[in-house]
Each structure stands twice: as C-alpha cells, then as structure tokens.
Amino acid sequence: MLATIIFYALAILTVGSSCIVVFSRNVVYSTFALLGAFMGVVGIYVLLAADFVAMVQLLVYVGGILVLTIFAVMLTQGIADVTISNRSVGLIPALVIAVVAGGVMAFAVERTHWHLAASVTPSPTTYGIGNAFLGDYVLPFEIASLVLLAALIGAIVISRHEARE
C-alpha cells in the first residue's frame, strides 16, 4: 500500500519532470527539470531494492551528466529569451517519427509478458554485481571500459588542435 503510493509519487515526479524537459520554452528550465526525472528514477530503483544501481544513477547522472549538460546549456548564447528548436526537421516529420516510435513502444509494452515478483525484499546487491562484473561478464565489462577509453582519447584529440600541427 505504502509502496504503491510512493511508486505513484515517484512516477508523477519522473513523468512530470520529463514533460517539463520536453515542453518547456526555456532551455535552462528543461535542463534543470532533468534533475527531477533522474531523482524519480533513483527513487524507483530504491523501491525495486536495487540500492547500488540507485546510488550509481545518482552519482553518474546527477553528479556527472546533468552538470555537464547544464554547463553546455549555460555556455549557449541567448538561452532564455528565444525559443531554440531544431528547425531543420519540420513539424510533420517529427510527428511521424513520434507516432511511429510511440506505436512501437506501446506494441512492445502490450506484447511483453511482465513477471510480477510477489514482493521485493531489500537485500545487499553489491556482492552480486561485483561477482557478475568480474566473473561471468568480465569480457563485456572490459569492452565497455575500452569504449570509454576511446571516448576519452577522442575528446583529447578534438579539443587539442595544436597537437596535430
């Protein structure tokens, strides 16, 4: 009962913030509304007893990605007074893409057989995640870190032009 109330509160927070992100005329409001969306997702992870994932979500998305996004938005010129929108794609193509993507998602949600757990008891997940990462899934884990390394090197190459000359 309590969990259901909390779930709906978190869902309203997440969906409401996401709506602000999408529909707000002010880019800065959109960016800050991402905070609500991320926090709502953190709450849902906690509700699902995924404590480690929730904390990493907080650390990576709020502490890292959100701050970088805010940085990028703040360094944009004229953020508050003009409606910045991507004009290269018109309203009709956007509508078509939205309807098609939404239809596919609705179809997927409809066709999936959702497994309902009887009840979720909070139990430590850290050991399991650690063992899985460094045991069965060590190869995908290392490949993912290789992708991050490539991104790091790419960022350095792009930002340092004088290194090439």
Added chain:
Amino acid sequence: METLINNLIASGLFGAKPSFDVVAAIVEFVAGAVVFLVVAMPFAGVVTWLERRVWARIQSRVGPNRVGPQGFLQWLADGLKNICKEDLIPAEADAPLFKLAPYLVMLAFILPWSVMPFSSSLILADLNVGVLFFTSVTALTVVGVLMAGWASNDKWSLIGGIRSAAQIVSYEIPAGLSIFPVVLMTGTLSMQGIIQAQGWAPQHWFVFANPFTFIAANVLFVSALAEGNRTPFDLPEAESELVAGFATEYSGMRYTFFFMAEWGNLFLIGALMTTLFLGGWRFPHVSDNVVVMNILELITFNVKVLAVVFVSMWIRGTLPRVRIDQLMTLCWKYLVPISFADMIGTAVWVAIWPDGNAFMGYLMFAGGLAVLAVFVRRVVYYVRRSRMELYFRPGI
C-alpha cells in the same frame, strides 16, 4: 530500530493495528527531524562562531566575543538577524530557480546525515551502500550552486557558480578514488561495516594501515576541502574577486541556507574522514551497559570530527587562495594519478597481506606520534611566547 518500532506498535500509541511500514516511516521521519534540528543546524551555527574565533586567534585579532560567554551565542544572533532581513529577489532574476536553489543545496547537506554513524546504535539508516550514498548525495550541491549562479542573472554569481561546478566535478574523482583503498580492505560500503573493521587503538585505524591508505586519507581531505569550497579552494565565492560568488544576490534566510550548508559541510568532511580512516566511534569495551558505551562512542566520534574540523580551520586561516589553473593542475595532474596509484598499491598490499600487516600499523603510528611531538613542541613554544590572558579577557 526494529525492536523500538515493535514496542511502539505494541504500546498502542498509534491505535489498534497499524502496519509496520507506516510506523517505521513515522519513526524515521521524526528521528531524521531530530538529527536535523538538534545536531546539524546547531553544529553549523556553532562552527561559524568557532571558526571566527580561531581565525581571529591566528590573525592576532579578538573576534566575536560580545554575545554570551566568549561570544558563544553569536551564531544565534546572526541567525535571528538573518531571519528578520527582507527576502530580496532581484527583478531581473529567474524567480522560480532563484527560490529553489538554496533548498537544493540544503538538501544535499541534510541527506548525508541519514547515514552518519554517531555510535554503534545511533545511526538513522546503516545502508549497505552508505559511503556511496554519502558521496553521491553531496554531489547534489553542484546543481543547487549552478542554479543559484544562473538564476541570479549576475556575472559574479554566474562565474562563481561555474567555478564551483568545475571544482566539485573535478575533485569528486580523487575523493571517490580515495575511498576505494578502504573499500578494498574492508569489502563493504556500509559506514558501520567500515568502522567495525577498524580498532579503537590508533595503530588499527586505516590511516595507519599501510602507506597507501595514509596517502589516500590526505588526498581525501584535500579533495573534501575543495568540494566544500573551503580556503584555499574558495574560488566560487572569492570575496576579493566575486563579491560573494554564487550567493551575491541572496539575502536573508536564503543566504543563511547557503552558508549553513557550507559550514555544516565541515562536519560532513570530518565525519567522512573519521569513518573511513580515523576509526569512527570505536572505543575500548569498558562497560557492559549499552547506553554508557553508546555515549562514550558518541563522544569519541564527535571529538575526532571536531579535530578534523579544527585542522581545516587552521588551513583556512593560514593558506592563501589558489588560482583556478593551479586548482585544476593539482587535481588532474597530481591528485588523480596519486589516487589511482593508491588504489593499485592497496590492491597489491591486500593481495600480499589479506589480514593486514600489524607491524606496519605500529610503525606508521610511531611515525605519526613523532610528527605530532614536533608539532606540539612548536605549538607550546608559540603559546609560551604569546599572552593568552589577553585573548581570553572578555572585556577587550
């Protein structure tokens, strides 16, 4: 906590048959409010007075000494004054974000208290991922500070906000990496688990466990100072350059929120250091009475935290502010590689001595004592030369 809740249900305080979850939620809510009102807020207040007195001592001034004995009630006077001030919102400011920002900063300051291990029983929630929770929720400060900086619509605020964000995002990396050696040695992220892995005697603290954890403790302290916008890393509100940085346009209670969070952060820095490296609340088992033990542990924890807070006050009183390029150099060129080396070093150490190396603990503790002896000798020398009675006379 569970027995307490069961007792409360059995006592019939909540009517006939309340559900366990509801009572637990109420109890935790009340406990959180008590911690907030009784510990967090007064600490932030008292520490402003203490810091001003300590600085004054360092700079050969008197400092606030009028309100109450030795000026002890100065923080209440300041707080009352700030409550009475008008809450100004600049006409050109972005009002909703401007109003929201102090609450976010306050939230980031309050949340870590929920995993604060005051003693073996006094902890709101001993989360399995406690340390991670502690560091991730403090990262919320950045969002509040950036919001304040942007919403004020003022170049000083914006520069302060952006500086603060750059600083916190950078120093989060060495701070996070310096926690790893301890996690590697204990195999847990829970605050109580880490404290229980240490002993009450200093040679069993993690700061003296091996050379790598000693370095990690220092790196964590420096990074925590930078994350808390403390001198020598107070660029976000550099008074001589940016008026008051991101808080320039704030007044009254909203301004107080920013500064309460900032001074309260000192306790968080001290608590993190104490928990991870200084043995937390560990106290020798002198009594079988749980209440007595908990009180002793509470005192131990707070004394250790205050010692760390005191050191950061000396640093603030003595060091000049660093430049922004020096700040970034220190973080990315020195602290990050050092903390990576620390992590690998500790991993190797743990692989060689899985149960720790007792001899190293004693050796490092002896080294620490030697440094402390030299320091105390120096302090005694200065205290003899100074005229303490002048400082403690309230009538000056």
